[in-house]
Amino acid sequence: xxxxxxxxxxxxxxxxxTAVHGIERLSFTTPWPAxxxxxxxxxxxxxxxxxxxxxxxxxxxxxxxxxxxxxxITTFSVHPDWRRQGIGRQLLVSLVELAIEISARRMTLxxxxxxxxxxxxxxxxxxxxxxxxxxxxxxxHEDALVMTTPELxxxxxxxxxxAERARLAR
Numbered sequence: 001x002x003x004x005x006x007x008x009x010x011x012x013x014x015x016x017x018t019a020v021h022g023i024e025r026l027s028f029t030t031p032w033p034a035x036x037x038x039x040x041x042x043x044x045x046x047x048x049x050x051x052x053x054x055x056x057x058x059x060x061x062x063x064x065x066x067x068x069x070x071x072x073i074t075t076f077s078v079h080p081d082w083r084r085q086g087i088g089r090q091l092l093v094s095l096v097e098l099a100i101e102i103s104a105r106r107m108t109l110x111x112x113x114x115x116x117x118x119x120x121x122x123x124x125x126x127x128x129x130x131x132x133x134x135x136x137x138x139x140x141h142e143d144a145l146v147m148t149t150p151e152l153x154x155x156x157x158x159x160x161x162x163a164e165r166a167r168l169a170r
Contacts, residue, residue: 007087009094012049012061014041019058020051027077029139048102050094052078052087062091064099064107071099073109076118088121093164096125100152107152110136110144122147125164126156 012020021034040047046067052060060078064071073095078087099107110133111118127147136144150156 007052007054007059007090009050009052009090012037012041012051012063014038016051016058016061017041020061023058023061023077023079024075026080030137032075047074048098050091050098052082052091054082060087060091062095064095066099066102066104069103069105071095071102071104071107073107076109088118089164090168092121092125093161093168096152096157096161105151105153106149108146108148110146112137113143113145119145119147125160126150126154 017034017037020037021031024031024037037049040049040063044065046065047063048066049063050061051058058079059082062076063074065074066072076088076091076095078091096107107127108130109122109127111122113132126149128149129145130148131146133144133146135141
């Protein structure tokens with residue numbers, strides 16, 4: 001589906017937290033509290049957070065932690081009204097670029113077994129299932145799949161990123 005408005009990806013600011021938390025509550029049954037985002041932005045030197053902005057509206061967000069040489073995606077969501085428009089792909093391109101910029105060697109994340117849409121997006125960027133965390137989610141005890149990329153210098157990642165950049169440029 002084509003974007004209905006121009007979307008830009010920018011670093012998350014403290015003034016974005018209210019909108020981000022609104023998306024978080026719409027997206028997850030056990031959302032992070034707003035103060036968690038504030039603490040991440042103010043004091044976690046390992047954390048980097050991005051927002052997707054359509055005009056002045058925050059329509060998505062994502063974050064990662066740099067853990068030694070691994071960029072761990074901590075959170076990722078697009079507002080339900082803005083899904084299926086390529087914003088998740090745009091956020092993921094920006095996360096991969098950010099991971100490369102901060103010298104991560106690879107990326108990892110946990111995703112619900114039942115979230116096939118997210119799993120498909122991650123697979124399209126070279127993430128592969130490398131583990132399973134039984135009963136990981138506290139709301140319903142669903143398992144999480146651990147997904148990891150090859151090294152970010154791997155030709156597969158380089159090709160995927162180049163193709164996604166070209167797609168976004170069109």
